[in-house]
Each structure stands twice: as structure tokens, then as C-alpha cells.
Amino acid sequence: MKKIIIIGSGNAALCAAISALEHGAQVTILEAAPETEAGGNSMYTAGAMRFVYNSKEDLLPLLNDPNDERIPNTEFGSYSKEKFQSDLLSFNDGKPLSLQQNILIDNSYETLRWLSHHNIKFDPIYSRQTFEKDGKFIFWGGLTLEAEGEGVGLVASELAAVRKLGGKIRYEHKAIKLLSEGLKVTGVICETPEGEIEIMCDHVILACGGFEANKALRKEYMGEQWANAIVRGSKYNLGAGISMALELGAAFEGNPDGCHATPMDMHMPNYGNTDIPYIERKNYRKICYFLGIMVNANGHRFVDEGINFRNYTYAQFGKAILEQPESFAWQIFDSKVDELLYAEYRFWDASFVEADTIEALVQKMDGINKKQTLETILSYNNAVDHTVNFDPTILDGKATKGLSLNKTNWANTLDRPPYKAYPVKCGITFTYGGLKVNKNAQVLDQSDQPIRGLYACGELVGGVFYKGYPGGSGLTSGAVFGKIAGHTAANA
């Protein structure tokens, strides 16, 4: 029986464990955090997962409640392989799809089916991925399902599957070095409350996240300004997996400065507010900018808020905010869209100001050039095309005309009080650059040869995302590469 050590206990690690266990391996998971903080970024997620599907019939076997009474009244559409390909390609800066991206796409649906066989079930994301139209729920962004109970539910169900299959997990075991003999990885050194220990094994699967929580590495790989980003997720993702593998001669793959970063509430602390349950922490996110406008400290708009569905912009707009003077922005809405704003805008700890006139609102917005902000709103309002109807279920083409930076879709005038403005800053979610793997999730060295006994999955795999990210792809990537790493290591 193969002895496999998996480092990390998030979605990627747990998928690797399930897969290795079902192929007859003996699995021990080593997790740096105590049990109460384990599960990594995966615990913070909404559990949304992007995958290829052709119709509602493909979704039904994955559902926690296929008899939900809303289902007959829902247009789920489809998400084709070609659409997933073009979504990823649109962020590749002209590069063709990488091997890793093709693996993600080709295995996405099958991996979701595999999870559902292990009793990990899913719900349609009615709250954030549909708008109601003519009495029907319309999905609009290629992302339809989230794990039952969101990230917390996903990790709990996966952990239950690991335990049912006989896997073991040791908390407060922080991997600090890989052991090797010749060119083969043979074990791991860990820091534990009892001191440093060596654990020997046949294979190591690295699944311990990117380097987003490591300020020094962020500065080194991504540039000085990334020191100012706030970390949205786990404080334990310090890049240890990448560093340990690089020390053994592994190759780095992907954009070192690529990352997922999102507009977040100005007052969110690092790692979210850890005094509240995981499920509430994501409410600091503020991603409904497409329903209004964003202005920077100088009072200028700086992105086309409606350039695409927000699933294709929210992970890039964090960086856009970081790059603004003083690295913050304000999002401005009027009451026409109030009901469409996600629940997070009504979160008890949301920062915002409110007023009955635009002038009074702007007076309440701290840190900005108020005169310019008023001018920006006025010229935006004057530029809105009134001949097109607003429709958030499609790219409606309701645009502004004649501005130096137009808004391409969903451009409503800001004219119905009360008005609200939300201050936001950049929250880093996870890093894109990481280890180079082959189709078996084996870590490759500088000459593209597998480092024997070493596998990788999840955030620390490079070459899956480059300049951007279609929402819900991170968990699917972790599951796809975790499943592959687990069974190849078990069968090696």
C-alpha cells in the first residue's frame, strides 16, 4: 500500500485524499493550522464551481435538491467547452490555452460528477447568478452551482468523505522542508507543537495554497504596491509549497505577478473579520459596481464598470483599485438598483454613506476630490443612452456615449434618491503563478522532467490562470488536479 502525505487541508488537498484513498493508498494530511482554522481559502468561498454542462439534465444529478420548486421555472442555459475555452483565452494575453487549462476544462464536469458520488452535493446559485425576468430565473454568467453550505459545507462534506475512506489528518503540522534521496522525494519535515518531526512516505502531494498571505513574497514577485493589498482568505497560505518545491529544483510556471483580487469593503481587516463565522466573512466583498459607477480619489472613473458580466471582471478590478491614487475607490448607486445589489451591500458591517441628493452624497464621501466627482457624475448622467432598455440578464448594450471612458452595458443614470456610496479597496484572493505540473499533476523540474514522488494541486499550480479569472474556476481547478494527483500517486 502506497503511503501518501498531502500537505494542506483545503478543497484541493481533500480531493487528492479522496482520490488516493479510493485507489487504495494510505493517506495522511498535514495541516499547518489548528483544527478551528483549517481548510484554507476553501472555507472562505461561496463554493461556486465553474464547469462544462450542456443542459439542465447535466445539472440534476449534482443537486442536493433536484425537486426544488424553482427548477422548472429556471433557465440554466448551458456552458460549453468552447465557451470555457474562450473565457480562459480572453485572459491569456494572446497565449494559446495551456496544458493545465485544457485539463481543467476537459475534466470539469466529470470531476463534479465524481464529487457528487462522494456525497458532495450542489445548489443552484439563485442569489448571485440569476436575475428574474418575465417570472423566470435566468442564469447569465456560465456559473450555476455552488456546494451545499458554500465553502464551509464543501470542506465538511469532503472531509467526511476522506474520513469515511480511512484518511487521517494531523493539525498543527506545518511542512517546512521536503526530504529527498537522490532525485526522489521521500518525506517531509514539519513543525509541530512537540517540535520538528520527519515523516517518511512514498509520495508527497503539495496542496498548501499560493503565496497571497505572504507580504514579502507579494512584494518580491508582484511589486511593491501589493504590500497594500488586504488578504481576503487564510493567513496560512504563505507560499511554503512553492518554496519547498523550488528548493528541490522545480520549475516556476505562469505570471509571477498574476492574482485574483477583488473590490472589498474599505474597513475589512486582513483575513476577513475572523471574529465572525466564515460564511459571513465574504460579505466584505463589494462587486456590484456594474450596476453603478466607481470613482477614484481624484474623482475620476477608471474602469468600464459594465465591460462584461461581473464574473469576468470582479477578479481583475481589485488590481485596478490598487493602482489608483491611495489605492481606494468609491462605488456609487441610486435607488433604482438598490434591490439588485447583492445581500453583502446590506451586511450589518458594510461601510457606506447615503443622501437624498448627489451633492450631499459627495460631501459625505471621504478622501476624494468632491468637485471632480460631481463633474464625473454629471457628465456620466448626460452621456447615458436612453434609447436602450436596462436588462441585467444580458449584455444589454445600454451604454454611455462620448466619454473618454465609456460604460458599455447597464449604464443607468444616477438620478433616483436616495443615493448610496460604498468605499472599497483591493483584497487579494489568491496568486496565479506556481509550480509547473504535467498531465499527471507531477511537479516538473527545469528540464520538464517529473520530480519523482512529488505532485501538486490547487492554488499552487501555475499556468491555470494568467491575467484574469472567470469566477468559480479556482475550486474546480483544485478538484480536477487533486483528483488526478491522488490517483496517479496511488497508482505510481
Ligand SMILES: Cc1cc2nc3c(=O)[nH]c(=O)nc-3n(C[C@H](O)[C@H](O)[C@H](O)COP(=O)(O)OP(=O)(O)OC[C@H]3O[C@@H](n4cnc5c(N)ncnc54)[C@H](O)[C@@H]3O)c2cc1C
Ligand atoms: C473569500 C474568498 C472567496 C472565494 N470564493 C470562491 C468561489 O466561490 N469559487 C471558487 O472557485 N473559488 C473561490 N475562491 C478561491 C478559492 O478559495 C481557491 O481557489 C481554492 O479554495 C484554493 O484551494 P486550495 O486547496 O488550493 O487552497 P486552500 O483552500 O487555501 O488550502 C490550503 C491549505 O494549506 C494549508 N497550509 C499552508 N501552508 C502549509 C504548510 N506549510 N504546511 C501544512 N499546511 C499548510 C493552509 O492552512 C490551508 O488549509 C475564493 C477565495 C476567497 C479567499
